[in-house]
Amino acid sequence: MRWRRIGLYALVVGPVFGQPSDADDLASKVNLFIGTTSKGVASGHVFPGATIPHGMIKVGMDTDSPDRHAGYDRNITYNATGFSQLHDTGTGGGYPLSNFKLWPIAECARFGECPTSIDGRKLGRRALKDGSLPDVAEPGYFATSLVSGVHAELTATRRAALHRYTFPKNSKEPRILVDITNDGQQSATNPFTIIDPTTGRTKGGASFAASFGPGRYNAYVCVDVKGDEFETNVTEYGVWQGNSAVQHSVKLSQLYLGATNEAGSLLTYSPSSGKNTTLLVRVGVSFISADKACSSAEEEIPDFDFARVRAESRAKWNDLLGRVRVDETQVDKNTTALLYSSIYRTAIVPANYTGDNPHWNSSSPYFDSYYCNWDSYRTLYPWYAMTDPRTFAQIVEAQIDIWRNEGWLPECRGATVQHYIQGGSNADPILAEYYVKWGTHSPELGVSVDDLYSALITNAEKQPENWNLQGRQTEVWKTYGYVPADIWEPGGANTKQASRSVEYAFGDFCISQVAKGLNKTDDHEKYTTRASNYINSWDSSVSIAGHTGFIQNKFQNGTFHYTDPRHCSIHDPLESTCYLNAVNTDGFYESSPIVYSQCVPHDTAKLIELQGGKDKFVERLDWIFEQGYFDVSNEPSQQMPFMYHYADQPAKSTKRSREVISKYYNLTDTGIPGNDDPGAMASYAAFYLLGLYPLPATRQVLLSSPWFPTINITNAFTNTTTTINAINFKQGVYVQNVTVNGQP
Template identity: 25%
Template sequence: MNRFLTLLAGALCSAAMAAGPGQYVDPFIGTSNFGATHPGAQYPHGLASVSPFNVAFGQPELNPFEKDDAWNSRVYIHENQFLTGFSHLNLSGVGCPEAGVMLLMPTRGELNLNPEEYGSTYSGERASPGYYSARLDKYDIQAEVTSTLRTGLSRFTFPAGQSHILLNLGLGLTNETGGSLEIVSEREIQGMRNIGTFCYHSENVRPVYFVARFSRAADDFGAWKKMPRYRNVEADWVGFNDKIKPYAGYRHPLSGDDIGAWFSFDTQKDEQIQVQLGISFTSIENARANLNAEQRGFDFASVRQSAVDAWDMLLGRAEIEGTRQQKTMFYTALYHSLLHPNIIQDVNGDYPLMGQHGTGNTKENRYSVYSLWDTHRNVHPLLSLLYPDIQTQMVRSAVAMAKESGWLPKWELYGMETQVMVGDPGTAMIADSYLRGIRDFDVDAAYEAMLRAASQTENNLLRPEIEEYLNLGYVPVDDEGPYDGSVATSLEYYVADYNIAQLAKALGKEEDYQTFSRRANNYRKLYDPATGMLRPKNRNGQWLSPFDPELGRNFEPAPGYIEGNAWNYRFYVPHDTPGLIQLSGGDEAFVEQLDATFDTGNFDMTNEPDITYPFLYNFVEGQAWRTTQRVHQLIDQYFGTGPDGLPGNDDTGTLSAWLAFSMMGLYPVTPGNTDYALFTPLLDSVTLHLNTQYYPGSRLVINKADTGSTEQHSDISFNERKLMRPFLDHKALVKGGEITFK
């Protein structure tokens, strides 16, 4: 097929695939401004993804952001222009470098194994759910990629001449090194690559296994190894040998920190060569089984269509009316909310056990990548509402992790607990899910794990400060490190304890309900009436002094707080906002203080503890209109349809879930309290298709009736009955019907 027909066929295929809501998704949103998303091809909640990798090498004018730059946790940055391959295991919206490994790179001409030299600029990028393509300018090669749950598929269209496909196991975003490979035949290679040391936790390292298969046999092949550093014993100095040593025709296992393999082809004009790559966290054999099960033959169009269908099915749970720009923002936000957590089990059910060596087996999906400090706030409530079947299995996975390791996950990554951030968010996620009606899991085992984290005073993985928290009612500031955050930690513990109390009440455990309710209200011990802040306190009960409530505004260490300042945490008592209002001096004073947070620039749209603040006006009678005003203002200021369309790190979908909820006009303010705050939606109308296996209603309609009035507040009705307060409980909402804002 000549190039014109190839492009025509691709255009027709794209048009045929554009019928569903996936047509509005723009995977480039969030690839700038430190959003840390990637534009690669990924199946919903897929383990594998195939993304362009452009954060290593190149001239500064081509790649101003390198992978080792501060806060660079991305395999792709929109401003960069020098690509060195397509990685097959990637994370979206995380704050530390990880994964971004197993890079395929097509080249042509004389064989070159140095990525600083074989990399290329690129042009004509296109991306949509399950698909990415670009032209590699240096080689005039068209690269296209798609994926299944556990495998990637690349299709490279070459000019005539000597062409190559390189598999680089040395490059990666991860801080870990080491891998091995073995060329099985002229069209197959297998091996592994280490990943880990996420956020510099060096004890967390795992191998990820792969098998790659080519659509035609190579005319020539080999492996390479970058020579290791060497030592001159007599002179006692260490040097580096930058020489890359090729091993032509090599068929034995090869290991090292910087290794790779090449497959060379004498291609005809516009010849297409496809590469399948299957991955597994348990074994090479399972990686091959995953590949055999999910890709039978080399059918790029079919694999891509399967991904499109899967995305359209999930995105279609929400039908919206609005402008083209609004549809792009909403469906891309929903798309980003459905990337993580991702499945980790193989097609035969094998998965790596949590917190230990060995392999488990499951008959259902086993999920991984739980960035729970972020996602318990809105991603999991969004899944509970629209995808309760998926959320059920995510809760089951989290409970299974507790059975295997003894602890619920905090920030779990590929079966490793990274212990990133503070608090006990797994407790809040599971309790909130149960209270929303997600109950098909071992709640007794979950509750037991919650109690262990809330009471064990020695070697407590989730709550290391628990002993003093129990004795004092708060975590003291005395011995905290630069990123421990005694106030932040205490506030997260209060939220977790509140969730235990609510779950205990639902389970008929009255004594536990009373105990944990009292513990959750200890936040009052940290409230300083002189400053109106939740302020660090010493063991002796004295306030930390001197005290600067703006310290930490630029992410510098601030005693008492994590990734923020005292303003960011000033109202972070989601479980008792009415009580905080009274402490703050009543309704009028509370609104003034809330306004001041925004007006002084101390609201941080990228800081999870304060992203509920725009909705707190709903707790003050007659002030709900301010919620609408603030939310619409923030969307206009921080979100958009360009690569910088996210205000910062998406945190595995958290900022995206905030946007999706906010555009619909409802938001889950409090984990463990199933009320949604209601406010005028940005969209003209929303229809949510509910899962009738979980909920009594089949659909919920949200309508914005425009009467032409200039009033800044709305009357809200549910099923033609006016609501007396701007909240609606989840249990009422999922009975279905219509919410109308007038």
């Protein structure tokens, strides 16, 4: 790539204009298959199935891939095992959700001989004539064809899914299997199944294991089948267990575990005459009860109208995508596709479970699938603040409501249960980001600022019994100003001490910003002081490659515990991983001391001083990039390309940030640098493509050159549009000057 100069003309805020018309279909620019196949550690684990923005239902195809965190794998060598209703996206850990698989069976000799177990029934996908994959994915829609000749199509509302299965003409006894037990981890206990032999309605449920924590959750399903433009009847029915179906049985409860811990229902339907049989299958899911699952499905899809549901889902996505409009005339179409595909992935999760919270009754929204705040606070929530404040406010109020009822803000949460904390208490920057940007609008947005602040103070001042799942290891933080490496407490894993010290400092900075806005002067001073505690973990005696001073683990007595700065990097002689596991006792999480020593976004001026001044700071950044220590796959590195701004070298920020997009992101099924980390990597790419990088809990946005000559960003709450015009776009990429509302 040739690096040139540009002038970024203006940021102009004014009345709404440039809104998408009804004819615009930005959904057509989204590639849902990005990041759906593994390539070494670059496993995006992206969900490509059907959902609406922030929908609870994410209906998609599951495979037998070893990388099936979102159920799916684009690699055609993996078999399909079912079409399940719930998924996460972009996660690591265990295989989450993938509950309540449906499976169409085109033909088997007799009812009792149909393959029902997950290994017995799985089939390959039928390749197209050119050998390519038959899978089709669009916002709100997914389709594939199986080697059995069945064509499967999926669409969704917020709490219900609609499947459409077209069977081959020779299918005389089309069947639908409902799998109650086989979630992603095959973790079901206490499953039950009930069949209504007259209507064919199946209800069921079970208890399942959390994928990144010790908890369990209950989930329930309700399945109804209808012929597509023809009348069909149930001709056979029964429950199945293992690989055996028992005809005319209508109820099953399984209270033990064993080799046959697979169960569900199997129903045969009368075929249509003279043409392919097409069955519509409506599925409701609930975390409260099977009856609740039925009522949700009946409310949202009363008519089994597949075309309507698909069109309405696509319209919701077009509304969301249309909040960012770009001039495509001078840009490669792949760049436009990368932008809108990234924007799409910012809204798959968190998921709106409002009305389906099994733990308490509340008038507040309930959102789930925070997997995890540590990954997403840097860019996902600033993206919401910029484009979708109403949804952002609902998520914030939902997190506050978890604090009201469970005592602590969530850090990592899935399927209504707590998961393990990754870094600090990273709801702090999310709530602070909301307050700094939208706190004055809280009455209209439905957020209690008093409770928001109280929840933050709980994180800052109280220590939970189990700080593996919530809150912080607060007492030692307040006592020492860092987390000592040699204090062992029963309330959590005694690990990540150095990186948690850095995270806690930034959390306290975020709280200080809320305190400042609320005119709580004493609190503002207190948390501003605590935000500087990262300095307590700075060891100026550690050097590598001519760079001096790094974050290190520290003992109670004030001495440091040396850790090679390369630890957990690609150049680590010990090849350490720093994942969340028992063998990680080295003080750092998912990034090296080299990276964490740059993770002071709230106090970069002091960081530059600690590193020997601006020239040394730039030399260190150059070394980090040139030697491969920059780790784009993990979030602590995300701000690093823009840090040259603070040393008065924004041209280098432009160079490095554009290299991130060019080198690490593309439209292929391995086109994400690591897990998508529910929206984190997507929002990161979206900001970079717009030439922006936000600092959470502040009004600071770092500017670079945009990848489009004109960008309109519409705020759905204020109905105002910010326009970015890149003057002389074709002539260069470096920013020469900036004006905002006509002012330099």
